[in-house]
Structures are given as C-alpha cells and as structure tokens.
Amino acid sequence: MKKILLFVAITMSVVACKENLDERKSNDPQYEGEFIYVDDGAVLKGDNFIYGVTIDEMSRHLNDKITPIKKDNYDMVPVIVKGTLGKKAEGVEGWDEVLTITEIVNVSETPSEADIRIEDKKRKKATN
Numbered sequence: 146m147k148k149i150l151l152f153v154a155i156t157m158s159v160v161a162c163k164e165n166l167d168e169r170k171s172n173d174p175q176y177e178g179e180f181i182y183v184d185d186g187a188v189l190k191g192d193n194f195i196y197g198v199t200i201d202e203m204s205r206h207l208n209d210k211i212t213p214i215k216k217d218n219y220d221m222v223p224v225i226v227k228g229t230l231g232k233k234a235e236g237v238e239g240w241d242e243v244l245t246i247t248e249i250v251n252v253s254e255t256p257s258e259a260d261i262r263i264e265d266k267k268r269k270k271a272t273n
Contacts, residue, residue, distance in 0.1 A: 171227040171248035179221035179257045182208035189244055190221065197233065197240035203247065210252050220256035224249070 178191035180198070187198035187208070198204050211222040227248040233239050 173227040177225045180224045181221045196244040199245040223253035225251040
C-alpha cells in the first residue's frame with residue numbers, strides 16, 4: 146500500500162511541476178515578425194531587423210505550431226513573441242543579434258506572402 150501511495154505522490158508531483166509552454170508568461174520585450182525554422186537554424190525577420198533565434202525548447206515549440214500553417218518548408222509565418230536579445234557568441238557563425246524566445250504571444254493562421262516568386266520557365270513553356 147505504501148508503494149502505491151508513494152508512486153501516486155511522485156506521479157502527481159511530476160505532473161504538477163511540468164510547465165505548459167503555452168501558459169508561460171514573460172515581462173520581456175515583444176517582437177513581431179516572420180519566423181522560419183529550418184534544419185540548421187531559425188530566424189525572426191521584422192520590418193527593420195533580422196535576428197537569429199536560439200534553438201531551444203521554446204523555438205522548437207513555436208516551430209511545431211507553425212508547421213501545419215506552412216505550405217512548404219521555406220514559408221515564413223508571422224508571429225508575435227517575447228524574448229531576450231543578446232549578441233552571438235564569439236567565433237560562432239550566424240546573425241550578430243540572437244533572440245531567445247520566452248513567450249509565444251500570437252501565431253498567424255496563414256503564412257506570409259513571398260517577396261519574390263521564382264517561376265520555372267521550362268515548365269511554363271511546356272504548359273503553353
């Protein structure tokens with residue numbers, strides 16, 4: 146009986162301590178831009194900034210939220226996040242400023258329109 150009670154107590158403690166990332170609140174500054182996450186990095190591009198994004202639990206969680214919205218792997222999705230801004234580590238490749246996301250405020254329901262549309266001229270001729 147004691148083992149069962151101990152197991153129930155431990156299980157309840159673990160469940161109670163597990164933090165829901167969607168409920169995490171932050172007093173950090175808010176950033177609005179287009180987010181993209183690819184195999185080797187993530188970027189937040191705003192009207193007058195481009196920040197590398199720290200690859201961590203929050204950025205992966207944001208990627209999970211935008212994946213069903215994207216039409217292809219390179220679509221950017223408008224988001225509003227809160228986070229802390231820092232300089233990249235010395236000797237590391239990437240953007241000069243790196244954003245560590247602390248809260249996901251909003252995710253658009255549609256991807257951003259592409260700034261440049263590339264057409265395959267061979268395919269276009271074949272259909273004419």
